[in-house]
Each structure stands twice: as C-alpha cells, then as structure tokens.
Amino acid sequence: MAENRPETMANSTAPRFVVSYSANPQPQPLVVKLKWSNIYESESETEEQFSGLTAETPVDWAVELRRRIAANLQWLVEKTVRSSIYRSSYWRERCFGLTAETLVGRTVELDHVSGTYGRSRPTPFLCLALKMLQMQPDRETVVGFISNEEHRYLRALGAFYLRLTGAGADVRRYLEPLSNDHREIRERISDEEFMLTGYFIDELLTQDSCCDIVLPRI
Structure with a gap:
C-alpha cells in the first residue's frame, strides 16, 4: 500500500481525512488528521485520540470522535x-x-x-x-x-x-x-x-x- 494515501468521504460536508500508512507491512496504528467540518475546523493528532486505530477502522468513526471531543474540550x-x-x-x-x-x-x-x-x-x-x-x-x-x-x-x-x-x-x-x-x-x-x-x-x-x-x- 502506498505511503500517504488520501482517504476521503464522498459526502463533501463530512469530515475529511488524510491517513498515513506505515511502510512496514505489519499492522500499525494509523495517524489520522481530522479536519472538522462543523464544530472545530481544526487539526489534532494527540496520541490518546488516535491510539488503537487500524486499517479496518471505519472512516465514519470520526463522527463519534468529534462527539467525544465536544464533550471533553480539554482535548x-x-x-x-x-x-x-x-x-x-x-x-x-x-x-x-x-x-x-x-x-x-x-x-x-x-x-x-x-x-x-x-x-x-x-x-x-x-x-x-x-x-x-x-x-x-x-x-x-x-x-x-x-x-x-x-x-x-x-x-x-x-x-x-x-x-x-x-x-x-x-x-x-x-x-x-x-x-x-x-x-x-x-x-x-x-x-x-x-x-x-x-x-x-x-x-x-x-x-x-x-x-x-x-x-x-x-
């Protein structure tokens, strides 16, 4: 799989992702840069938000992530x-x-x-x-x-x-x-x-x- 391959959602109003894949063929957590579309149009890359994400993680998990940050603004x-x-x-x-x-x-x-x-x-x-x-x-x-x-x-x-x-x-x-x-x-x-x-x-x-x-x- 190529490095820095962009993954986007078809719906232009949904959060957009840039997902970086490791060159190592072993399963690795992904670093996901999330651009908020509605609440906080900002980028965040904290370890605790993205730990445990894998290649099988659905892109629409971002909706739940955004909800969690909205409830825990210290993130x-x-x-x-x-x-x-x-x-x-x-x-x-x-x-x-x-x-x-x-x-x-x-x-x-x-x-x-x-x-x-x-x-x-x-x-x-x-x-x-x-x-x-x-x-x-x-x-x-x-x-x-x-x-x-x-x-x-x-x-x-x-x-x-x-x-x-x-x-x-x-x-x-x-x-x-x-x-x-x-x-x-x-x-x-x-x-x-x-x-x-x-x-x-x-x-x-x-x-x-x-x-x-x-x-x-x-």
Missing part, C-alpha cells in the same frame, strides 16, 4: 502540553476545586499571558484556560469575562476560551469589537523575559495558534 490542548500543566505546582495548588466564581478571583491575579516557557513550564494563564475547558462554563459567564473592561487578563482569558470553543459567528460578534482595545498586557517569553503587547485579540483573530494551542479555523 483541544495537545497531550504533551496538558501533561506539563498537570505536573505544575500552580495547577495542583491553585486550580483544584475552582468554581466559576473562584475562577474569576484567580484570573484577576494574573499579570501576564502566554503558553509554556523554559522547559515546557506552563504559565498560570494556560493553566486557567485548561481549567475553563474542563469546567465548560455557560455562555453568559464567558461573555461576562469578555465584557469586563476593568480586568484586562480576565477579558483575555474569556476571549481565548471563546476563540477555542465558540462558533465562528460568536467569535466575530464578541471578539472583533475588542480588536480596538489595544491596552498593553504582558506576555511571557522566557524564564526572565517579558514583552508588552496590545494585540492579543488581533492574534486570536488572525493567527493559527496562540499560547501553544492550535486555534480552530473560523
């Missing part, structure tokens, strides 16, 4: 990044037992954004983003974060969460007006280095990734 964060978050002291000490109300308190304590730094150390911002993906707060709560003009890091976290999980119409409705908010926030570059940016919302709307997480297409 939007790559497995290696999630693992580093779970091992961090901030996650263990500051994210345990959070509710929507206490999450606000944690967020207003933030003084910078970013993903990982140094030797894959996660920032508190990224830890709280993963916590939100676990909690899946209601829309009113997320919009409340975004609408908060006093605490810029609370707005940044709400905007980041909506960009990861929201439909394209909601992203444009709530985030595009914020592109005019150029108040500077700190972004962590390394262990000791920070930079100021006034374009965090613009990055969410125009870049392919932010804070070490691939952003869904809108």
Whole structure:
C-alpha cells in the first residue's frame, strides 16, 4: 500500500481525512488528521485520540470522535502540553476545586499571558484556560469575562476560551469589537523575559495558534 494515501468521504460536508500508512507491512496504528467540518475546523493528532486505530477502522468513526471531543474540550490542548500543566505546582495548588466564581478571583491575579516557557513550564494563564475547558462554563459567564473592561487578563482569558470553543459567528460578534482595545498586557517569553503587547485579540483573530494551542479555523 502506498505511503500517504488520501482517504476521503464522498459526502463533501463530512469530515475529511488524510491517513498515513506505515511502510512496514505489519499492522500499525494509523495517524489520522481530522479536519472538522462543523464544530472545530481544526487539526489534532494527540496520541490518546488516535491510539488503537487500524486499517479496518471505519472512516465514519470520526463522527463519534468529534462527539467525544465536544464533550471533553480539554482535548483541544495537545497531550504533551496538558501533561506539563498537570505536573505544575500552580495547577495542583491553585486550580483544584475552582468554581466559576473562584475562577474569576484567580484570573484577576494574573499579570501576564502566554503558553509554556523554559522547559515546557506552563504559565498560570494556560493553566486557567485548561481549567475553563474542563469546567465548560455557560455562555453568559464567558461573555461576562469578555465584557469586563476593568480586568484586562480576565477579558483575555474569556476571549481565548471563546476563540477555542465558540462558533465562528460568536467569535466575530464578541471578539472583533475588542480588536480596538489595544491596552498593553504582558506576555511571557522566557524564564526572565517579558514583552508588552496590545494585540492579543488581533492574534486570536488572525493567527493559527496562540499560547501553544492550535486555534480552530473560523
């Protein structure tokens, strides 16, 4: 069987696949790149999502996979990044037992954004983003974060969460007006280095990734 042979579904509205086959004739798990057609038009290749797939796995298994990710949004964060978050002291000490109300308190304590730094150390911002993906707060709560003009890091976290999980119409409705908010926030570059940016919302709307997480297409 040829390498990198594309497998597609006839229905153009269904998820599309690119399936890579190993040159080894022995049965091997497949690496499947799934492009969401409706919910998250993004690509994901985490080990736990695709372990156990074989050449006999039906292509329409993707429908079930999409349903599982919709119910477990933390899978939007790559497995290696999630693992580093779970091992961090901030996650263990500051994210345990959070509710929507206490999450606000944690967020207003933030003084910078970013993903990982140094030797894959996660920032508190990224830890709280993963916590939100676990909690899946209601829309009113997320919009409340975004609408908060006093605490810029609370707005940044709400905007980041909506960009990861929201439909394209909601992203444009709530985030595009914020592109005019150029108040500077700190972004962590390394262990000791920070930079100021006034374009965090613009990055969410125009870049392919932010804070070490691939952003869904809108």
